[in-house]
Structure formats: C-alpha cells, structure tokens
Amino acid sequence: MTKENKKMSFNATWSMAVGGMVGGGIFSVLGVIIGIAGQWAWLSFVLAGLIALISAFSYSQLAIKYKKSGGAFTFLNEINHQGIAGSLSWVLILGYILTISVYAFTFGHYVAHVFNFGSWFPRVLAFTIIAVLALVNLRGVGDSSRVEIITVWGKLFVLLGLSIFGIVQWSPEQLTAGIEPKSWSAAIIGAATIFMAFEGFQLLSYDYEDIKNPTKTLPRATISAVIAVICIYVLVALGSTMLVGAETLIQEKEVALSIAGKQALGITGLVLVTIAAAFSTGSAINATLFSTGRLMETVAKKKDLPHLFVKENQANIPYYAIIIMAGLAAVLATIGSLSTLVDAASLIFLITFSVVNYISYQQKMKYRILSLIGSIACLIAILLSSYKQFQERPIPLIIILVFIFLALIGRPFILRKMNN
Secondary structure, X not given: OOOOOOOEOHHHHHHHHHHHHHOOHHHHHHHHHHHHHHHHHHHHHHHHHHHHHHHHHHHHHHHHHHOOOOHHHHHHHHOOOHHHHHHHHHHHHHHHHHHHHHHHHHHHHHHHHHHXXXXXXXXXXXXXXXXXXXXXXXXXXXXXXXXXXXXXXXXHHHHHHHHHHHHHHOOHHHHHOOOOOOXXXXXXXXXXXXXXXXXXXXXXXXXXXXEOOHHHHHHHHHHHHHHHHHHHHHHHHHHHHHHHOHHHHHHOHHHHHXXXXXXXXXXXXXXXXXXXXXXXXXXXXXXXXXXXXXXXHHHHHOOOOOHHHHOOOOOOOOHHHHHHHHHHHHHHHHHOOHHHHHHHHHHHHHHHHHHHHHHHHHOOOXXXXXXXXXXXXXXXXXXXXXXXXXXXXXXHHHHHHHHHHHHHHHHHHHHHHHHO
C-alpha cells in the first residue's frame, strides 16, 4: 500500500471530526446545560454550534493556506507571533488536560452507575482509565484513528435511536418538568459554558499531512461534521428530556443519558448507553492523550516548553509529556466536579477559537467577515462564561486566570528557570 493510500479519506476524516466532538461531549454536558438553560438547552447547542461552525471554517482555511499540521500554534508561528504562539500553546494544553479529566470523570460515572458500588467508585474508575490509556500510549499504540472510525457510527446509532424514541413520545411539558421555565436568554449563557462539547474537530488540523487531498477534504469534512453534530445534540437534548423530564436529568447530570436509556428500553437501554459512553469517552481520552503529547513535543522543539518534553522512549513516544499530562488529568478527574471541569475547559477553547478566528480575519481568508463575527462571538461567550463562573465558583476561575496570566506574561521567565 502506498503512502498516499494510507492517508485518511473523506469518510475517515469526517468520522474523526464527529468522533472528536461526540466522543465525550453530549455524555458530559447534557445535564449541565439543562440546568442552565432549561427548555432552551437545544438552542444553546445551536448557538455554540454556530460559533464552532465558523471556527471550523477558519481552522480549515488556515491549515490549507500554510499546508502544515499544528493548529493554532502553527498559525501564530507562520505570522511571526512566536511569543503568543508559545503562550497560547500552554493555555491550549491546559484545555486538553481539562478535557481528558472531563472524559474520565464521565467514563467513571457512567460505568459505576451500572454497578453501584458507592460514591468512591466513579473516581477510582476515572483515575484508572487515564492510567491504563497512558500506558497504552507509552507503548506506541495510542493513535486510535481506526478505532474511532469503527465506533463512531455505533455511538451515533445509540444517540439517534434514543432521541427518536423520546421525540416520538412528544411530551413538551417534560422540558420544564420539576423546574422553573427559563428565559430564552439563558440559552446564550448555556452556549458559552458548554462549548467543550464542540471541541474535537480542530484536532484534524494536527493531521493535515495525513489527509488525502486536504485542500478539498478538510473543509468539507470539518464543516459537515459540525453541522451533523449540531443536529445530533439538538435531537438528544429534546428526545432525552421528553423521556425523563428536566429535573431528573439535572439531578443525575453525571449519568443523564443512562437515565434516559433505561427509561426508553429498560436494562437493555441502560447497557447500550453505558457501552456507548464508555467507548466514546475512552477513545476520546486515548486520542487526546496521543495528539496532545505530540503537540507538547512540537512546542518543546520550538523551545516554548522545557526540553524534557522532547525526550522519547523506544516506541518514539514523548513519554514525559504523556506521563505529566495524564497525571494532572487524573488528579482533576478525581477531585473536580463535572460543572467546574466543563466550564473551565469551555473557557479555554473559546479563547483559542477566538484567536484562530481573528488570525483568519487578519490574513484575509475567504469570507473573512464570518471569521470576525466568530472571534467577537467567542469574546462575548468568554465574558458570559467568566461572569457565571465568578458568581458560582470563583476559585477555579481565578486559578485558570492566574495560569493564563503566567502563560502570557511569565512564560519566558518560567522557561529560563525550568531549563536552568
């Protein structure tokens, strides 16, 4: 088989993009978003999805322009903003660590819900799945693209089946069952705080050289994938809520879709959703560990991270990057709460997407006005998310802001000290 034949086709690229978003997104954020936006949860997914759609276009156009993998870090280096590129890479790596912790947290709770061994068990499972998949990556088999392509259609089948089953019941009163109806404006705040549900498509920008005919495949695959995911999320939000009611999904937000699956098909539905959640979050952790490990290695080679992260083991894996990243994610998954982790991860990706959209506008990419709108929308969402977090959970927000400040201002000093 030639090198060209080994590259990802449109179907493979599309599947990777959808899998990257759905991988842990809807399983993690459904109960959270219903708690924020109530009956307007579906609109939150539409609004966040529109920002993601514009961002997907900006990412694909910039990747085509520079014909390089690397995402935001590469784009900034190409326009001679190496300092900002290094700082943003730190912020983005933190975002991926938070994302891994959310996926692990979700994995632990969905699997533990079936066994009901106690409140400690989900945390143990979250820690364990990260440790196991870190070892898988260290052995050099962490690139899960084939696994993701195989499993993505299974995930979609379960989610769409559950959604259709709920919508066929058509019980709109369930959208506000047990809760106070929300104003439509709550959907705007909701969109800002669950943006990590659309994180994932941009990982394709790290694989530019591995895509067949990327100038055509990348934009078509990423944009159509985001549109498909918006539709899936809207259907799931409506269908699952109509099955069990808003109050139940909020109270059981860690395992919201398991509750809906059991209501739909009894034990069979519970098992199907649990299997889908476990495979989705597990493969998402695996892929994110692998991709982020390579990103950290690339950044370290540019001397924007300590040289430690360049070191590879016999399987050519940057083992310090994998170990440190997995360790931090495991700690966060063990001590964090779902809402806090989702909010923090969403804030990080909003910052990154705002920068990429602005680069696309500044570089006069096609339909650049859309990129400007996307950048402004991200900034508004950042302010709304920060305001909500400051009111409800100020300490995690302050920690995130301190880290961002250190990345932007103190990075050169920190690097000098660490290298010495």
